[in-house]
Amino acid sequence: MGVTTALEWLGSCSGCEIAILNIGEDLVSLITETLNIVHAPILMDHKYFGQCGEGVTLEIPEAVVGIVTGGVNNREHLEVLQEMRKKCKVLLALGTCATHGGIPALMNGQDQLESWEGIFSTVSTDPGAEIPNVEVPPPLDRVYACDEKVKIDMQLPGCPPNPELIGEVIVALAEGRVPVLPGKSVCDTCPTKREGKGMVDKVKRFINNVEFKPGTPIDEMRCLLEQGYMCMGPVTVAGCAKRGGPSCISARVPCRGCFGPVRRDGNQLLDMMNGLVSNGLDFKSVVDRRSVLRFSGAHGRLRPVKKRVARGKVK
Amino acid sequence: MTLSEITTIDGLAGNFTVTVEEAPRYVDQEKCIACGDCTEKCPKEVVNEFDAETGKRKAVYVKYPQAVPLKYQIDADTCIRLQKTGACGACEEVCDAGAINFDDVGRIHEVNVGAVVMAPGFEVFDPADSGVWGYGTFPNVITSLQLERYLSASGPTEGQLVRPSDGKVVNKVAFLQCIGSRDENLCGNGYCSSVCCMYAIKEAVTAKVNSPGLQTSIFYMDMRTHGKEFDQYMERARETSSVRFVRCRVNGVETDGTSDDLRLSYVNEEGRQVEELFDMVVLSVGLQTPKHALELAHNAGIKLTGDNFAATTDFAPVQTSREGIFTCGSFSGPKNIPQSVTGGSAAAAAVSDLLSPSRFEFSTDVSFPDEKDVSVDQPRVGVFVCRCGSNIAGVVDVEALAEYSTLLPEVVYVEKNLFSCSQDSQDMIEERIREQNLNRIVIAACSPRTHEPLFRKTLKAAGLNEYLVEMANIRNQNSWVHIAEPEAATSKAKDLVRMAVARVICSDSLKPISVPVMQKGLVIGGGIAGMTAALNMAEQGFEVHLVERTDILGGNALNLKHTWSGQHVPTEVGKLVDKVVWNEKIVIHKEFEVTAAEGFVGNFRSTITGKDGSQKTIEHGAGIVATGAEQYIPQEYNYESITRVVTSVQFDKLYELNEVHVRKAKNFVFIQCVGSREENNMYCSKVCCTHSVQSAIALKKENPNRNVYILYRDIRTYGQREALYKQARKLGVIFINYELHGKPNVAENGQVINVEIWDHVLHRLLRLEADMVILAIAVRPNGDASTLSKLYKLPVDGDGFFQEAHSKIRPVDFSVDGMFVAGLAHYPKPIEESVAQALAASSRAVTILSKTKVSLDGVKAIVDEEYCDGCALCVDVCPYDAITLVDRVADDPDGGKLIRVNQAQCKGCGICQGSCPKRGVNIAGFTMKQISAQISAALAV
């Protein structure tokens, strides 16, 4: 009998779940032998309030391993996460939403109420609509990463995470060892030609394709940052690489940092901008620099822009 | 050898036999552990010479806490036991070490040496001899040296300025200048001691800091602040420390009879006779050669000047009249610290020139115990809190600080010292490291910039890596700047110690890196300084490249006729040029300039470009900048429009050619400080006073009927030059003082030139009819100094002269290792000082060239292969191109990449570290971990 495991998704898009399925051939043995899944909304019908929905308190069965995906956006997420923490020995935060807030944490850069009102008054929405509030979980003040709310034992970022690494973590957990996960940046896995960033003075928007010879491997392509594109490889933790190169770079597209900061508490915006200015690049050439935090906006990194009251400079 | 004196020097240069007489110490140096018990027990109190009679000491004593060797001694003249056998002997009883030896006897040593350097220094003039200043009679008349002790934290009053007579806090103090200087009637010392003006200002400023509200007045004849940045200091004293300067000679000091206050009567600026009362009068006593030094000179058979200083020449300022015997410091004339330090190096250069054939024959390397590997050990931090006399303890609650330190993580030992830097503390720390098995040290004291090297040595001596020490700067950046806020200062001190501890815990042992040395020298500038330096290096056996911009060697000296002592400059320069030209170790590059430079100490590569555009590359281990200076072209005094208004340099030429105007002229007016000592050029050109006085003397000697006027602000014929000033006055040269706000007015009026000036003595406007006006023009820094400074990263000061590493203790070094400065490039100075500085620079350069490799500081960028992933963000930010991107696994492109740092090129600036998003590169000694730890510690609590 495998290790009892509970899966839950919070503010997620189910991309992480799909990534699990993408483990491939080994999936079958993994979900039937290595693991003994006792709760997983996407795959099985275990219910929170009893199978007939008569219960009143949310319950998840005990499990050795707990895997949560998604960030914590609303009360239900919080309740579920806390229940997971209660019932699982080892809690794994899977995917960048769970580890650093992910895309939904872009909301942290907005005024929530204003935004929601906007959403329920679009051109196509019936006039006079109110923000729903019956039997739907109320939102939290902002989007949180899981470790902001409960103790997390292990983190595996990625949007989505790399199936290989998911496999490694699950097997490691089952075998009770520490999984081998990348600690360096995307560049470490990137074979593109690099010389130095000094010659670039501005970053270009990605409105033209990068320079490369079609059909040639990416190790014959010049580093995209050195081509003048904003590539976040240097400030993003590795893990996306498959088939000898980072995913986006293999698609000849600059990295946008979907695995989160290279150092767990690193600050992608600060580190990226610092990397640029230290090399004499004009950081103002970055259109909408706040979206550099599009994957790691939790942990209070991304905040609504504050309008400042003019204050007499203290002299 | 301490307590020792030289009695005879026999033999010749290269092989002297020196007889040294060592006096008995009565304390066995081997046994004495300097515990101080003997002093405590000693019943005999006598006045303390070191405190200049302001305090007391015992008959068994150490001269001062920092004395080296720190061994006690017995003063035979006052020791009860040594005076009367059988009496006392208390010290012997208490000395557990059994170091006391009343039967100690003097010894005679004979040493065989190749050369001798005489640096017996000076003594201060004793004003007691002449009663006029009431010194010795009025307790509140003290000497500047005594004041120095009163102001010192380790002095009798721990820095509090109180009256000797009644302990009353001093509110009003007067400094009387030229006591025992420039005065033949009272003391026979006609010369100027040249340091007193500056030290008086310094004491006035410090005194004011110690007791705010203090009124300070300096009574002087001429303020002789001719040193580098001295005039700026004086202006600051005047403005910010409100020191009052009164130009007049005070002829006597009296009491008001009733109290201990002192009355001075003098003629004030308005020419009125006034009387003023002071709490204290400080006599700025001059320097003179001590008796024993005169005997020494006599024994050594070297000539002295009329002023009793060792006779030297301007082109060989450290060479005495006897070959093989050299001198430095005030023995060859009054000098300040930088000059003395320079002189020391210069003497060393002269000696090594003489002895270079036998270099390294007797030398042995200092060896330190093997370094203990502490990398895996749990940190054991020892904290040593320095009181620095009362400098720290006077403000910071050292007890509380020490107490607090014991609570800090990993701290296993805490101790307080009176002076952590004293030799005994060093030994003690070394001791503690061993016995307490400490592997990290925090010194809570002064600034690492001045003292870190000292403590690093101590760690080495204790077998610890020298980088495992961290200093908490609780003096310069705490107790001294929060004097009025002891609580705040104490809690800040705690923070600083906490930060230091946090940092040192993260410190690792670093290995200094050593790089091979290209044993060749480069000298930039072919003037006297440049040639002298080049020649000395060459004669010490090193190949030298001498780069001169023009087509002729000699530089500014080519404009000069005589040195102040009367040596004929053209002749001497000629000799020097010949020696340089004929020395086959010197490669001369005329009409060349340095256009590019790279490298580092021991391995410079300089590119020089000729007028013809040709280029050469010179590899050298050290470089000396002797690019000289320029003349100021006056904008003032109608120099442009009036033909007979000329510069001093022009005048010399005209005079030499016996040009008609000069021949015919009856009235000559010299105007001093043209372009010097004013707003944007607040520095003294140092040579002009002497120069004008010399010209005036020549004119007068030639024809006594000529009227020669010198309009000056302060006549700065410092040192033994004073004799010239005296002679000029004797010859009837008229000196008229003017102030900056009342500059002379020069206008052409037909055949004559009208010079108007306010006379401060007669207190009326004076109109002089001059046939010729000579402007004593300033020395200006070289225009291209900035270019050179960029090439080699050499700092220049606010006036545009090159900035030495430390104005007092490193006067010829640059902050850039392996580069040195000499001559006018550094600051205006007369020939003998240029020569001395050139020799000094040479000797400093040779300390590098004489080695086959130099070791560099361990503060370098270190790649952390665990984190560096070769993103190449740092490659282009390195100012020294020290970073390259390589395959992690040699020639395996798929193995990933990382950066390599060229240790020799890396200067440890940390720009790479500041750019790295993943802590992949760290500056050893300043790692992200260390700095983060410091930040967190600073903000903890």
Add this chain to the structure above:
Amino acid sequence: MSFEPKIIAFCCNWCSYAAADLAGIHRMQYPHNVRIIRLMCSGMVHPEFVMDALSQGADGVMVLGCHLGECHYRDGNYRAMDRSDMVAELLEDFGYEQERFSLTWVSSQEPDKFVKAVTEMTASIKELGPVNGEQAEVV
């Protein structure tokens, strides 16, 4: 009691740190709120240090480097300047007032400038209030 800010000052070993030492030698008095961290160059200051300091409760952060053109390492202070412009702007992204950060050039011979800088910074931070206090700039 009155608000006594804690200010972290990163000082370059070759200029501002020396100036601070000199200020001591001249016994110039200044507020006790500054904690100096000695670095070899202002170009060594990682922006992360600034943010870390503020997030750990520093009320202000100063970087003091050599005058432009006087860097001991060619152009470290230019890097510091470029970074500072960036940091100053990003401070607001992360919810701090720009006034909490300052960059000043002080040569080793300008203790007075050093004193002026820390005195003014302390004053301006006192006016601003504690770093975690009411975010004054919210409309």
Add this chain to the structure above:
Amino acid sequence: MKKVLNIAPVSRIEGHAKIAIHLDDDGNVENTFLHIQSLRGFEKFIEGRPAEEVPRIVNRICGICPWMHHLASNKAVDGAFGVTPTPTGHKLREMCQVMAHINDKILHFFFLAAPDFVLGPDADYSVRNIMGMVKAAPELAKQVVKMRQLGQMMLDKFAGKAIHPVAGVVGGFAKPMAEEERKELLQGTQTLLDFGCYALDFAINNVFAKYMDIIGDLGAIKTGFLGMVDREDGSLRLYDGKLRLMKSDGSFVDFEGNEYIDYIGEHVEPWAYSKMVYAKSWNEGFDMALTEPKGIYRVNTLARINVCDKISTPKAQAALETFRNSFGRPAQQTLLYHYARLIELIYSCERTIELLEWEGITGQNVRAKVEPKAGRGVGVVEAPRGTLIHDYTTDENGCISGANLIVGTTHNIAPMNMSVKQAASTFIKDGVYSEGVLNQVEMAVRAYDP
């Protein structure tokens, strides 16, 4: 006495939903609600972003159909910037989208829906799932996993990322297709096509045949349909075409995506974060009454199969004819979504092959020249879950100044609520209900694959 049954979470679907069944005192269904639990605010937080970045952000709306959002977004940005993708760029995008459909169908039918049929609606929950299926039908399971993996990896290898793709770019595609890649993809798709045909046979013989009765009435309701068809011949289209809005009587109107506002509106209920899209153009308002629904239409597979006149590829066309012969047009039975899904699976495979065989597919000119500017663009594609509409407005910097998104599932929210009500009230009588019964209620929802 009154009580509420909370079926939470609704499982084996991709979203966060809860079914609340309110029973009256006699234990009969008083009312039911399908609560859509979460709202993330994409429309708002893409504001201010450079438009060309948005396709890389909105794909996170759904991890199962990221390609749909990615490409709808790209189409919208094309419109806003006024660019027409190069032919090759256009076809590469479509190929990726259609391939994504393949994987999605396999996933949904076999991993999520099939357990209900293979193991039975009232099998124990612990076995009524893919793990159970693996034990029950190991060979089939392995085959299924393999096929899905094949499809995913083909896409992943060619486009860098299968989940949350990045290869689609404003103006076209980020990289051209190499000949080797083409060959490999072609081969893989052939295999998938074979599996698709096998899957349909398997379903017809082992599932639908067995459950005809249930199919007949489980969650059955009567509504209109919306889907995309070819502009010329009205055949089934997934990536590009015109929209067709059909009434339950089979009459329909066609319109272009950017006219959507004139035809559909969004109704908001206080008990669901998701809006409920309805046919505004019918001018009958919005009502979910089972008997006389107003403005209600459905999307997704069944809808597309209903609205299209034919399917342009042979095997799928044949399957369509069989389907229509037995169920007519439009077919209303909710569980037929599964049937329609498998027909689309075959179409997707065939269409992919068609595209791979187009000679221009390996062309080098994959991206048109792009200038960021102010404008508006509407991007519409057929997502597995229904018609997906991205509507952007950009400012002069080419940054998003306004966005309106209508995602596939929202069209089906109202119908799903109706199906749930229908199912619940048919199965729950006088307080009698069981886990199996409640699961059948869920099956009604599952059919829509929300």
